[in-house]
Amino acid sequence: MATNAGASGGSPDPRPGAVGEAGRDALGGVRIADFSRVLAGPYATMLLADLGADVVKVERPGTGDETRQWRPPADENGTSTYFLGVNRNKRSVALDLADEAGRERARSLIAESDVVVENFRPGTMERLGLGYSDLRARHPRLVYCSISGFGAAEGAAIPGYDLLVQAMGGLMSVTGESDGEPMKAGVAVVDVITGLHAALGIMAALRHRDVTGEGQRVEVTLLGSLLSAMVNQASGYAVAGVVPGRMGNAHPSIAPYETFPTADRPLAIAVGNDGQFAALAAVLGRPDLAEDDRFRTNPDRVAHRTELRELLTARLTTAGADHWSAVLLASGVPAGPVNTMDEAFAFAERIGVPGIVTLPASTGSGSSSQVAHPITLDASPARYRMAPPGLGEHTAEVFPPE
Structure with missing residues (x-):
């Protein structure tokens, strides 16, 4: 049964290995085929997984998500804490998308999914035969979210790294002391904001599908997300032509x-x-x-x-x-x-704000400490079902031998 035909609420998801429960979880019964890696996409899909979506993370055999190697710091098993921070509540499958057998498995996963998330360089999924135009006729209810750094047109050739976007999108020009060098933020804040926008876009598209029966493509860029997130600084330029500069920790419009x-x-x-x-x-x-x-x-x-x-x-x-x-x-x-x-x-x-939570053990990590989900829902709260997975840990579960 193809779930992009629509999942019904009130009962557990009938698909093998599904983890969210419709009725108990806000997104129970929604399956996400997650082809994203590093931060913006994985952060978005983790937030959705916390709310009950069944997220199947597709990784390259042997190496997996690049952030598995981004250390130190690492947990006691040597697993990168960067990877652990954005990949809980997911199942991992290892698929070689350069191989037709791997692509066929990917197509079968998509056929059983409600949402696809990908953040490859623009054009990559199309070359693999997994682009939205390749899928929408067969799966008209599919929500397909593409995340890129600078869009699919002239900006497609620019690698979508957070540091580049902070620089080229203007954030560094307003960060730092007035007489010092431009500075980046202390975390990859553009990736995080983009992940939030992607999650919001996916939720809006799912709502639209619930009403109309039609899926759609959701496109989010790091550059567009940053320009939106610059709020008062960007509005000052858009409305009044003011080009802001660095002011250290001071505010351009409020004192003290x-x-x-x-x-x-x-x-x-x-x-x-x-x-x-x-x-x-x-x-x-x-x-x-x-x-x-x-x-x-x-x-x-x-x-x-x-x-x-x-x-x-x-x-x-x-x-x-x-x-x-x-x-x-x-x-x-x-x-x-x-x-x-x-x-x-x-x-x-x-002060009673959730900070660190404990998850069940997994082969992917020797540590089960995680940062709590930031949204509180009193009827269908976030749940911490699974620690971040080991590479390919669930391949046999998602694709059982025939």
Whole structure:
């Protein structure tokens, strides 16, 4: 039975080895043939897998997803933590797509799937006979998501690496100190944003299919995702022709909205309105600043940010970041210390935000610790069914011997 004919809710998926349960899981009964690797695609499919989709990850025999080799760091079995971070709740099959037998297996997997996700260089799936135009006549309900760096036209020849997109898409031009070099973000943030957009596009296409019975192609690019995610900076250019530059941790339109030194470590202060500024001034023992013509309104503070920063720093350096964070938050002023990774997880645990979860063991990993899914659903929550798979761990399960 081809599931791109539509899965019905309320009962477990009848296909062999399916892991999501329709009715219990938000995406139970949805199967995804996942040909993506590295980050944007795998992150998208992991989010969908957490919500119940049965994701079958197609990997190259012998090497698999490139990120399996991206280490250190690694777990106790030597498995890359990069790979482990975006591949839970998936089954892995090893298929050689350069071989006709491998392509035939891929076609059989697609025939039993609702969604295809791929992030090969544009044109690759078409050359393999696995492009959307090759499949849509036979599988009209199929949702086909293609992820690329710069699109399938003139940008097709540019490799879609996050660093290149951060550079060429403008993010690095606004990241870093004003008198320093352009800097990338500390994580592959463009890949992550693109993965989120891909997951959203897939969900929209599935909803459209539920209503109309028709599948469609979903196309997401890293460049387009970044330009959208640049929000106020991109809008400033699109609307007013303003080309922004680097400002360190300061904000082009709000002040004070940056990090400040304290007696021990940096403190982030995010004042969004005049009332918060008045509260900040009072806590710092300088209530007069809220009545100073240089700082009375946000536009005033932006125009005089250098003087304001000097005045605030003089007070903030008299105590530590934790002290100021506590007293400022108590007064309604958004503020917090710049945490390290371990401190960030400890903070999340302390305030009840899910941080690290434990998964069942797998041959693909000696470690079962994972970062929690970020979305809470009270009726059909994310579930952690399987640790990231070993390369080809489920090939015989998905393609049982005849």
